[in-house]
Amino acid sequence: MKLLAPGPFFDVLADRGTGTTVHLSRPLDIAADGRTTYDTPDLAHLVSQAAGWLEGLGVAPGDRVAVIKPNHWDYVLLSCAAARIGAVPALISDRLPVETLQVLLKRLDAKALVTTSATLAAARGAETDLTAFTRRTLTLDAPAPGVITLADVRGHRTPPPRPRPDDLTLAIMHTSGTTGIPKLVRHSARTLIHRIAAAEARRLPLVSTRRHDTVAQAASYAHGRGLPGRSACSGSPRARR
Numbered sequence: 001m002k003l004l005a006p007g008p009f010f011d012v013l014a015d016r017g018t019g020t021t022v023h024l025s026r027p028l029d030i031a032a033d034g035r036t037t038y039d040t041p042d043l044a045h046l047v048s049q050a051a052g053w054l055e056g057l058g059v060a061p062g063d064r065v066a067v068i069k070p071n072h073w074d075y076v077l078l079s080c081a082a083a084r085i086g087a088v089p090a091l092i093s094d095r096l097p098v099e100t101l102q103v104l105l106k107r108l109d110a111k112a113l114v115t116t117s118a119t120l121a122a123a124r125g126a127e128t129d130l131t132a133f134t135r136r137t138l139t140l141d142a143p144a145p146g147v148i149t150l151a152d153v154r155g156h157r158t159p160p161p162r163p164r165p166d167d168l169t170l171a172i173m174h175t176s177g178t179t180g181i182p183k184l185v186r187h188s189a190r191t192l193i194h195r196i197a198a199a200e201a202r203r204l205p206l207v208s209t210r211r212h213d214t215v216a217q218a219a220s221y222a223h224g225r226g227l228p229g230r231s232a233c234s235g236s237p238r239a240r241r
Contacts, residue, residue: 008161009080010044022073029116029140030074030150043077048158050081054112056156057136057148061086061164063111064172066134067222068092068101068119075221078114079171086162087111090172093222094119096182098126103181104174105133113137117144166190173223 013020022043024036030050038046059065065082067075067089075091082089090108092101094115101123105113113134118141123130131137137147164170166189174182 008084008163010040010047011161014041014044024073026072028074028077029069029072030077032150047077047080047084049154050078051084052156052158053138053150053153054081054087054114055085055159056153057112057138059085059087059112061162063087064090064108066090066092066105066108066110066113068094068113068115068130069140070094070116070119071220071222073221083164083170084161085159086164088164088169088172090184091222092174093220094122095220096177098123098128100177100181101130102128102133104184105130107184108133108172110134111136114140116140117142117147120144120147164189 018040020040022038024038027034027036028046031046054065059082065078065087067078069075071093079089079091090110092104094101096104111134113130113136115130115137117139120130120137120139121144131146137144138153139147139149143149168188169186170189170192171187172184173187174184176182
């Protein structure tokens with residue numbers, strides 16, 4: 001199986017006519033239509049739209065984009081959108097203590113933060129302004145002080161894919177933090193796609209999925225496995241999340 005890098009992933013699958021249907025337990029935070037079922041062309045369109053939002057936010061190739069939001073599959077879609085324009089997504093769980101979020105954002109020095117007004121409000125309740133640790137902040141749900149909203153960037157042109165070389169950083173995730181402050185881990189295409197995802201995609205009896213299986217997943221999509229796991233089950237016609 002040939003594994004694809006996140007940026008053009010859904011575009012290529014749509015061009016191939018891949019018949020995967022994704023069923024979600026709740027609507028995506030990045031979509032306003034309230035849908036819970038998407039086919040591959042729908043997902044390709046949504047990722048390309050989100051790439052336009054990020055470019056409209058001022059994100060350029062090589063910039064880091066921190067994503068801190070309620071756990072949902074759009075962590076993966078936002079990663080694909082950032083990678084599509086050559087930026088580096090950094091996925092951070094919103095369940096981490098506010099003090100930890102502050103430390104990780106300082107270390108990242110991200111060009112942009114994608115989050116929700118509720119996440120920012122929770123941090124402000126703990127006397128921390130997450131917007132102070134990044135140049136621009138985009139909220140997906142509602143306005144908040146000092147941020148840019150989706151309404152401000154919707155309709156921005158879809159940029160062409162700008163893939164990064166296989167040995168450059170493709171995405172950043174963090175460890176669990178069981179021994180202290182979580183560590184930020186950088187992955188290139190070689191480590192994330194050609195090693196982790198390739199291992200999960202091997203057709204091992206009783207372990208991996210088959211072409212006609214239904215895949216159910218309940219996980220933290222900010223976790224390091226969330227992004228490569230998308231490649232490993234891409235051949236399944238029905239994926240439930």
